[in-house]
Amino acid sequence: MASQSDHAAHFSQCFLSPRTQQDIERDEQIYNSYEELTSQLPINHDWPLFSLQHYQSFWIPARFVPACMAIQSHFNPRPSDILLVTNPKSGTTWLKALSFATLHRRSFSLSDHPLLTNTPHQCLPYLEHLFSHRTFPNLNVLPSPTIFATHLPLSLLPQSALRCRIVYLCRDPKDTFVSMYHFVDRSMGSFAEHTSTTQGLDLSKTFQMFSQGTSAFGPFWDHMLGYWKESLRSPEMVLFFRYEEMMEDPVSRLSRLAQFMGCPFSMEEERDGVVEDIVKLCSFDNLREFEVNKDNKGSFEGKLPASSFFRKGKVGDWVNYLSMEMAEKLDAITKEKLHGSGLTFESSSVVP
Numbered sequence: 089m090a091s092q093s094d095h096a097a098h099f100s101q102c103f104l105s106p107r108t109q110q111d112i113e114r115d116e117q118i119y120n121s122y123e124e125l126t127s128q129l130p131i132n133h134d135w136p137l138f139s140l141q142h143y144q145s146f147w148i149p150a151r152f153v154p155a156c157m158a159i160q161s162h163f164n165p166r167p168s169d170i171l172l173v174t175n176p177k178s179g180t181t182w183l184k185a186l187s188f189a190t191l192h193r194r195s196f197s198l199s200d201h202p203l204l205t206n207t208p209h210q211c212l213p214y215l216e217h218l219f220s221h222r223t224f225p226n227l228n229v230l231p232s233p234t235i236f237a238t239h240l241p242l243s244l245l246p247q248s249a250l251r252c253r254i255v256y257l258c259r260d261p262k263d264t265f266v267s268m269y270h271f272v273d274r275s276m277g278s279f280a281e282h283t284s285t286t287q288g289l290d291l292s293k294t295f296q297m298f299s300q301g302t303s304a305f306g307p308f309w310d311h312m313l314g315y316w317k318e319s320l321r322s323p324e325m326v327l328f329f330r331y332e333e334m335m336e337d338p339v340s341r342l343s344r345l346a347q348f349m350g351c352p353f354s355m356e357e358e359r360d361g362v363v364e365d366i367v368k369l370c371s372f373d374n375l376r377e378f379e380v381n382k383d384n385k386g387s388f389e390g391k392l393p394a395s396s397f398f399r400k401g402k403v404g405d406w407v408n409y410l411s412m413e414m415a416e417k418l419d420a421i422t423k424e425k426l427h428g429s430g431l432t433f434e435s436s437s438v439v440p
């Protein structure tokens with residue numbers, strides 16, 4: 089069995105391979121050119137804390153646009169690799185934990201598991217972060233298969249990304265919005281000393297922006313549709329999940345995920361309750377109690393408190409925050425935008 093810290097260290101290996109001064113200068117120049125291009129894009133400052141830039145029909149958080157360009161030109165996964173994709177606040181943390189624990193289930197025991205001491209985001213960092221270092225990561229040094237994660241829409245990924253298997257997780261936009269609202273509101277508190285934004289976040293203003301598609305990696309409908317259509321075209325390459333279905337039957341969804349990732353559970357594992365053990369390990373109530381996930385100080389990625397990724401983990405919590413009028417409006421927009429695609433969201437009932 090490997091030790092807990094082994095896996096989290098893997099990603100830093102991408103930056104360890106020796107580089108000549110020439111390589112470093114070349115990467116610097118390329119990133120400078122990405123920043124130059126970024127500075128010319130339309131910008132929106134309406135969300136507090138992060139500005140959005142309009143890049144190739146999507147609103148990308150400004151600080152990730154150069155990384156996005158770097159991913160487009162240099163992300164070259166192997167066919168064995170797996171890419172997890174989500175709209176922000178659709179259950180990324182959960183999907184990262186489940187897929188990490190499933191792929192590496194033979195390397196770690198439950199009592200000495202990396203998820204006990206690393207946040208799911210430390211175990212599986214975002215491509216947007218890996219490509220934000222002003223030098224290109226050498227992904228070939230990572231073990232095969234490696235799981236990557238991103239919020240980028242399909243149309244912004246390079247063609248090479250379609251060589252690897254993609255797992256897409258989406259969520260009822262009403263709950264996604266409410267989760268995003270709380271995340272930003274909460275982060276405003278954490279960032280208060282760095283910003284002048286200390287007042288509570290305006291629900292109706294942010295709701296309006298989200299509904300118009302002006303949100304991180306939005307419009308949310310185009311984000312979903314890109315992967316939905318690809319999952320219909322190539323179901324063996326794109327697995328499409330809904331948060332609500334995973335909540336309803338996590339055991340069967342996890343079995344499907346394992347099969348798709350190329351590491352199906354054996355009959356012995358099923359009989360021994362390995363699937364249930366992983367579901368339990370990665371459950372909201374369990375993960376949230378680990379000290380590493382209770383961190384309030386903003387040490388995650390140098391900024392965000394790990395605890396801000398664990399709020400309620402419920403389906404249908406929107407009823408506690410949105411008026412009926414707001415809910416109907418967002419449902420109508422979602423329905424209209426997804427019309428004819430076959431992708432729908434049943435109205436999600438509240439879990440108290």
Ligand code: PAP
Binds near residue numbers: 174180267371
């Ligand atoms: P990200 O896209 O910014 O990485 P993401 O993990 O998608 O964040 O969003 C956090 C949401 O997932 C939170 O939803 P809520 O605000 O409605 O509560 C969070 O509680 C939920 N979440 C985190 N971990 C789990 C889990 N293990 N099971 C179910 N939901 C979870």
